[in-house]
Amino acid sequence: MHTITLNHGLGGKQMHEFIKNSIMTKLQNGILEKMDDSAILKNLKTNRLALTTDSYVVSPLIFPGGDIGRLCVCGTVNDLTTSGAKPHALTLSFIIEEGMDLSVLDTIIDSIAQTAQEAQIQIVTGDTKVVEKGKGDKLFINTSGIGFIEDHVDISTYHTKDDDDILITGPIGNHEIAMMKARNLIDFDLTIESDVRPLNLPIENLLKQKVLLHSIKDPTRGGLASALYEIVEHSQVEITLFEKDIPIDNVVKSVCALVGFDPLYLANEGKFIITCPKKSSQDVIKAFGGVAQIIGKAKKSNHPKLLMQTESGGIRKIGMLETMQLPRIC
């Protein structure tokens, strides 16, 4: 087994060869190849730019439906997209634990390359650090990204308005339940995959068609409830969710029922909350292949809060995630 050694992180010959042979060949593009300390991007077309960063510490590194490589590209592409930006370029920074199996790293870099292609984005600069055995957890990745915002676009968690529809682009909870299964934290015999994927292209299409969207938010850590809570606070609205309309796959429902998790707080990947005027909702549903659903309604309010109209007809108040359901899922 070939493994990473401390020499791979020293800025010398071995590091340069490793980066050239194991990384550059897979992520090849004219900017990255320069291997300068900064990537230079030319001919910027707009005058508003989105900048985002995320570190990925998921364990295990490879899980049903994805891996840390797919996760880091999708996470950063999706974060840029939530601001209405068209993702333009990503950075890629590895913190590798000494002794890591090079073939696993190779698989992950392949996945990064494939996902970047799927999202139509380039990785333009990077960094590699190696820490001693026992001082890391095989691999942490940071991806930061920039995107450009067209002049007519104005999307923000501060922009949800009175009478807006609240949509989710697909069923919730799959990613976290898949991760729980992968970590052996639940031992039922079930088949579930993470649904991590880049969501920039459907949003770009909607914006190209001038479909009016107010807020986009990815309900990752903290789940649907915590993400909606941010929109509630930022936009000063009251949001009422319709419990019967929230899409949850049966396998996720069963696990939640059995172990007592609330699916509203389960982390998601590859899903967006979108708020928009009623007239936009059908276009959003179509853009996401018909699996998006209207799950609630916003109302201007002096007492912003998140409410749930339950299947039985009652109304209950929903808060932010208070304590742990499960760590290390993104």
Add this chain to the structure above:
Amino acid sequence: MHTITLNHGLGGKQMHEFIKNSIMTKLQNGILEKMDDSAILKNLKTNRLALTTDSYVVSPLIFPGGDIGRLCVCGTVNDLTTSGAKPHALTLSFIIEEGMDLSVLDTIIDSIAQTAQEAQIQIVTGDTKVVEKGKGDKLFINTSGIGFIEDHVDISTYHTKDDDDILITGPIGNHEIAMMKARNLIDFDLTIESDVRPLNLPIENLLKQKVLLHSIKDPTRGGLASALYEIVEHSQVEITLFEKDIPIDNVVKSVCALVGFDPLYLANEGKFIITCPKKSSQDVIKAFGGVAQIIGKAKKSNHPKLLMQTESGGIRKIGMLETMQLPRIC
């Protein structure tokens, strides 16, 4: 002692309170305060942008002359500056090990705020992840950054030209020797500090005065030799260093003599290699308060290489760093 728990990294209430109280209050600015997933930067003034990323895994976190917070701001500001960009905004991403002392984290965030102020740059977006005890090393930080390049500026490690002067902006090796001392890897009784500092303002002044610079490179990991080697390869030049002119503090010289390290491979912070036409050299020296020095000469060559004219008058060839002198110094 207050410590970080896994709950601090979950995207819920405790994480939001921690970020608001411990981070936002210190790094306050209008963009960061929005706490959206992407920062939006408006009114971009140029059409060339530099993008860079670096993860910092230094141990110990606090060392004579600096700390990981000062290091991460300076490192990314300086990387942007090497491309001729005026640093515009930074991202800040923490990977914190469960159990980390909150007061140490607090000191580091203070240092980030102070260094950002010194470099006149804003931190506009961030991320916080917490990993289980034993899966990290107290704190890793990633900073990514963007900067804008004025139209008249054209600096790159590919642009060193025939007859250029090679300058270094101060004595080499101090950072790595200070780190070795801090890690108890050398036990002589000596006083030495890291010289980590942001170098963007003197370069901005030179560029404002239209002083022509060809390449800027920060000789961090791999040291002066590895950094020059990159310029040699990228620009296809032969560089000859004048051993007698390379500034090295006595304390660094003594340690190197005693333990057999070559100062050319010691990591530096707060130092730039600058290559420029002769007519620019005196302006560079003045911009760095007189401590910069001409240490070599470039010559166009079909056989690019790095040479040293020794104090005794001989010529020897210098390669890249092959193996480890010391890990975890940046």
